[in-house]
Amino acid sequence: xxxxxxxxxxxxxxxxxxxxxxxxxxxxxxxxxxxxxxxxxxxxxxxxxxxxxxxxxxxxxxxxxxxxxxxxxxxxxxxxxxxxxxxxxxxxxxxxxxxxxxxxxxxxxxxxxxxxxxxxxxxxxxxxxxxxxxxxxxxxxxxxxxxxxxxxxxxxxxxxxxxxxxxxxxxxxxxxxxxxxxxxxxxxxxxxxxxxxxxxxxxxxxxxxxxxxxxxxxxxxxxxxxxxxxxxxxxxxxxxxxxxxxxxxxxxxxxxxxxxxxxxxxxxxxxxxxxxxxxxxxxxxxxxxxxxxxxxxxxxxxxxxxxxxxxxxxxxxxxxxxxxxxxxxxxxxxxxxxxxxxxxxxxxxxxxxxxxxxxxxxxxxxxxxxxxxxxxxxxxx
Amino acid sequence: xxxxxxxxxxxxxxxxxxxxxxxxxxxxxxxxxxxxxxxxxxxxxxxxxxxxxxxxxxxxxxxxxxxxxxxxxxxxxxxxxxxxxxxxxxxxxxxxxxxxxxxxxxxxxxxxxxxxxxxxxxxxxxxxxxxxxxxxxxxxxxxxxxxxxxxxxxxxxxxxxxxxxxxxxxxxxxxxxxxxxxxxxxxxxxxxxxxxxxxxxxxxxxxxxxxxxxxxxxxxxxxxxxxxxxxxxxxxxxxxxxxxxxxxxx
Numbered sequence: 001x002x003x004x005x006x007x008x009x010x011x012x013x014x015x016x017x018x019x020x021x022x023x024x025x026x027x028x029x030x031x032x033x034x035x036x037x038x039x040x041x042x043x044x045x046x047x048x049x050x051x052x053x054x055x056x057x058x059x060x061x062x063x064x065x066x067x068x069x070x071x072x073x074x075x076x077x078x079x080x081x082x083x084x085x086x087x088x089x090x091x092x093x094x095x096x097x098x099x100x101x102x103x104x105x106x107x108x109x110x111x112x113x114x115x116x117x118x119x120x121x122x123x124x125x126x127x128x129x130x131x132x133x134x135x136x137x138x139x140x141x142x143x144x145x146x147x148x149x150x151x152x153x154x155x156x157x158x159x160x161x162x163x164x165x166x167x168x169x170x171x172x173x174x175x176x177x178x179x180x181x182x183x184x185x186x187x188x189x190x191x192x193x194x195x196x197x198x199x200x201x202x203x204x205x206x207x208x209x210x211x212x213x214x215x216x217x218x219x220x221x222x223x224x225x226x227x228x229x230x231x232x233x234x235x236x237x238x239x240x241x242x243x244x245x246x247x248x249x250x251x252x253x254x255x256x257x258x259x260x261x262x263x264x265x266x267x268x269x270x271x272x273x274x275x276x277x278x279x280x281x282x283x284x285x286x287x288x289x290x291x292x293x294x295x296x297x298x299x300x301x302x303x304x305x306x307x308x309x310x311x312x313x314x315x316x317x318x319x320x321x322x323x324x325x326x327x328x329x330x331x332x333x334x335x336x337x338x339x340x341x342x343x344x345x346x347x348x349x350x351x352x353x354x355x356x357x358x359x360x361x362x363x364x365x366x367x368x369x370x371x372x373x374x375x376x377x378x379x380x381x
Numbered sequence: 382x383x384x385x386x387x388x389x390x391x392x393x394x395x396x397x398x399x400x401x402x403x404x405x406x407x408x409x410x411x412x413x414x415x416x417x418x419x420x421x422x423x424x425x426x427x428x429x430x431x432x433x434x435x436x437x438x439x440x441x442x443x444x445x446x447x448x449x450x451x452x453x454x455x456x457x458x459x460x461x462x463x464x465x466x467x468x469x470x471x472x473x474x475x476x477x478x479x480x481x482x483x484x485x486x487x488x489x490x491x492x493x494x495x496x497x498x499x500x501x502x503x504x505x506x507x508x509x510x511x512x513x514x515x516x517x518x519x520x521x522x523x524x525x526x527x528x529x530x531x532x533x534x535x536x537x538x539x540x541x542x543x544x545x546x547x548x549x550x551x552x553x554x555x556x557x558x559x560x561x562x563x564x565x566x567x568x569x570x571x572x573x574x575x576x577x578x579x580x581x582x583x584x585x586x587x588x589x590x591x592x593x594x595x596x597x598x599x600x601x602x603x604x605x606x607x608x609x610x611x612x613x614x615x616x617x618x619x620x621x622x623x624x625x626x627x628x629x630x631x
Contacts, residue, residue: 337435342472344456345432345465346486346542347493353457356485360476360525 005041005055012063015113015141025087028094032111035098042105051280051312052251054106057194057220058141061168066140070118071133076126086119086147093147097174097200100228106196110172113143121149122156129157129186129371136165136193146173150207154181159371165193175201175209179231182208186371192218199223203263205231212365213240214372215250222251229256229263237266239365243377246275253282256296264295270361271302272380273309280312281330289320298328303335303361355379383410384448385550385581386431391442393423393430393606400426401606403441408550411578415592416585417617418603419625424585425469426606428554431583432466433459446550460486461493463549467539467556474526479538482526483508483545490546511544515571516564532559540568544575551575552583557591569594589621604628 009015043055072081087094097107120130136142142165150156162169169191177183181204189195195217201209215221221244227236236256244250256265267283285296296319302311313330335357343353362380366372373381386408393401400423408414418424430437431444433456444451451459474482488498499507512522515537527535536559543551553572560568573595576582584597592600592614600616601608602625609628610616 336472338472339474341432341434341456342468342474343482345460345468346482346546347457347460347489348486349457349489350455352485352489356477356482357474360474363476 005059006037008059008063009041010037015063015065024084025091025094028091029112031095032098032108035102036105036108036112039103039105039108041109051278052220052222052249054194054196054222058168061141061194062139064140065115066142066165066167067137068116068142068144069133069135069137070116070144071131071135072118072120073131074126075128076124078122078124079126079130080121080123082119082121083117087117097172097198100200100202101226104198106170106198106224107172110143110145110170110198113141113170114145114172115142116144117147118144119147119149121151122154123151125153125155129159131159131161133161133163134169134171135163136167136169136191138165139167141168141170143170143172145171148173148175148183150175150177150181150183152178152180152204154178156182157184157186160185160187162187162189162191162195162197165191168194169196171195171197173197173199175199177201177203177207177209177234179204180206182210184210185212187211187213188216188372188375189214189221189223190216190218190375191221194219195221197221197223199225201225201227201236203227203229203231203234203236205233205260207231207234209236211236211238211240212370212372213238213252214366214375215240215242215252216245216375216377217248217250218245220249222253224251224253224255226255227257227265229258229260229265232260232262234260235264235266238268239266240269241362241365241372242269242271242279243380244273244277244279247277249278251280251282253280255284256286258285258287258291258294258296261292261294263291266297268297268299268365269301270365271300271311272305272358272361273302273311274305276306276308278310278312280314282314282316283328284316285319285326287319287321287324291321292323294324294326296324296326300330300332301361302332303358304333305335385410385412385446386451386583387445389443389445391430391444392440393426394438394440395426395436399440399606400437401430404607406601406608408581408583410549410581412599413576413582413584413595413597414599414601415597415617416583416601416603416608417587417620419629422603423606424603425554427603428466428469428552428583428585431459431552432456432464457489460548461490465543465546465548465551467536467543467551467553469554469558471527471535471539473528473530475528477526478523479526480508480522483542486542487545508541508545511541511571514544514567514574515541516567517541533561533564536560537564537568540571544571547575548580550581550583552585554585555587556584557586557588565590566594589617592617602628
């Protein structure tokens with residue numbers, strides 16, 4: 001069968017404009033492009049996650065670049081921001097993600113068409129958070145790439161807001177987190193484009209990565225994270241609240257690869273699903289035989305508020321030794337009737353009781369002091 | 382004396398099994414009634430039906446509360462009209478702080494009855510006062526509602542809600558179970574302190590020891606979904622001494 005989506009990419013002269021940026025990296029781009037053609041645009045058939053079909057979803061998107069703006073606000077002189085020159089000066093960095101993952105079509109797609117680059121190097125702990133806003137406009141496509149280089153002994157908070165558009169965003173983000181550094185990310189996705197994001201973190205000794213995510217997609221969204229614990233005593237904690245808009249989809253996948261000993265990972269999701277939305281949670285814990293003293297947790301709770309919405313949860317563990325503390329749990333269902341009755345019995349209406357219970361579920365991850373709180377829909381505040 | 386609750390020939394079934402059979406019970410304003418009965422006799426079903434829980438079929442009879450048909454009202458309307466159920470097994474509500482929950486419940490009741498919400502300072506003063514009586518530390522007020530509470534802590538928290546909401550009719554469903562000796566005394570005395578000529582209580586218990594501290598006006602023996610004997614506090618003494626054998630044998 002002819003692959004129409006791939007054919008659209010191959011025949012799109014308008015998208016090829018993005019290559020103009022990359023003449024200095026033509027070999028790297030060509031390598032990625034070859035792999036993209038071999039693997040193909042991700043579909044249900046060839047992806048490790050099975051719940052959305054990107055190939056089908058983007059078939060009718062305008063195969064040209066759309067306007068994209070990246071706004072970065074920071075108040076420190078010790079933060080350096082580079083663009084494509086970062087890669088032209090060190091070409092190995094361009095293909096770094098495929099040294100870790102060589103079977104991900106969305107990565108090759110980004111490496112083939114990357115049209116916007118921001119490389120943010122943080123040399124000392126900033127006094128205030130760094131604010132990054134990615135906004136797209138119109139029906140076309142965009143392939144932004146971010147690299148955050150966090151030098152040793154840094155403690156940084158990064159707020160990431162994604163919004164706008166009516167097309168397709170294929171975003172690649174990398175975090176190189178050096179020793180004894182801590183990164184705390186507050187991410188909000190309220191994009192109205194089809195949004196596909198690959199998040200890759202490489203953690204050195206005693207480094208910590210926290211992702212606090214609020215996903216409010218107004219279209220189809222997939223967020224896939226791959227955390228590589230390259231040295232001992234590193235950790236990650238990913239907590240995501242998902243409240244998709246009517247009829248939208250939201251996929252959340254986190255792969256924690258324990259490549260070193262004494263590392264810990266924690267992934268959790270809270271989903272409120274209503275009006276025919278579809279959500280998925282996939283978390284994979286990968287611990288080889290020689291890796292000792294690991295801790296890993298997965299936890300998913302989804303509330304279905306109508307019969308048309310659905311949740312797919314797929315916790316996975318590949319653990320090949322006994323020196324591991326591991327927990328996982330998934331709960332999918334409607335609101336607990338006993339809890340509703342308890343609140344009713346104290347004078348709260350059914351509607352108010354449901355609202356309080358949903359707020360309670362969200363507040364497990366987003367408290368009223370969190371920077372994400374103001375982005376919550378009014379009914380959940 | 383004003384009639385509060387009137388249960389008239391009430392029959393209730395669950396999944397087509399009869400749990401309550403032709404029950405009659407009147408509670409007037411200011412009275413305290415105790416229901417004692419063996420396990421599985423339908424005591425908790427009665428408390429749930431009064432509070433309006435789903436899943437019970439009223440196959441016969443009616444219930445009036447302050448001369449209104451109670452069965453027409455939703456659970457929240459019943460609560461706001463003055464019925465309070467202290468749960469045998471209070472549920473845990475993650476993510477909702479105890480103090481915010483009690484504040485919301487109190488505001489809801491006051492709004493229903495046409496009253497303005499308490500000023501934040503007044504509310505805080507009141508809840509701290511009541512918590513102190515019950516030996517509830519202030520930090521527990523900030524914890525998630527019943528989450529990680531021991532059985533005794535949950536029962537104290539039920540008593541705190543009772544004291545804050547000051548209902549017309551309090552239904553205590555085995556409030557004494559799960560309490561150690563000291564906590565039992567504190568909770569029983571706190572509940573007793575809410576007693577007044579305006580309010581009534583329906584106490585469901587297995588043990589006479591609670592009734593020693595909250596002396597009821599009437600004690601009813603509940604077996605197979607019906608009251609088979611009623612009397613004064615001495616009836617509770619007899620049950621404590623001899624058990625339910627006499628009543629089970631008809």
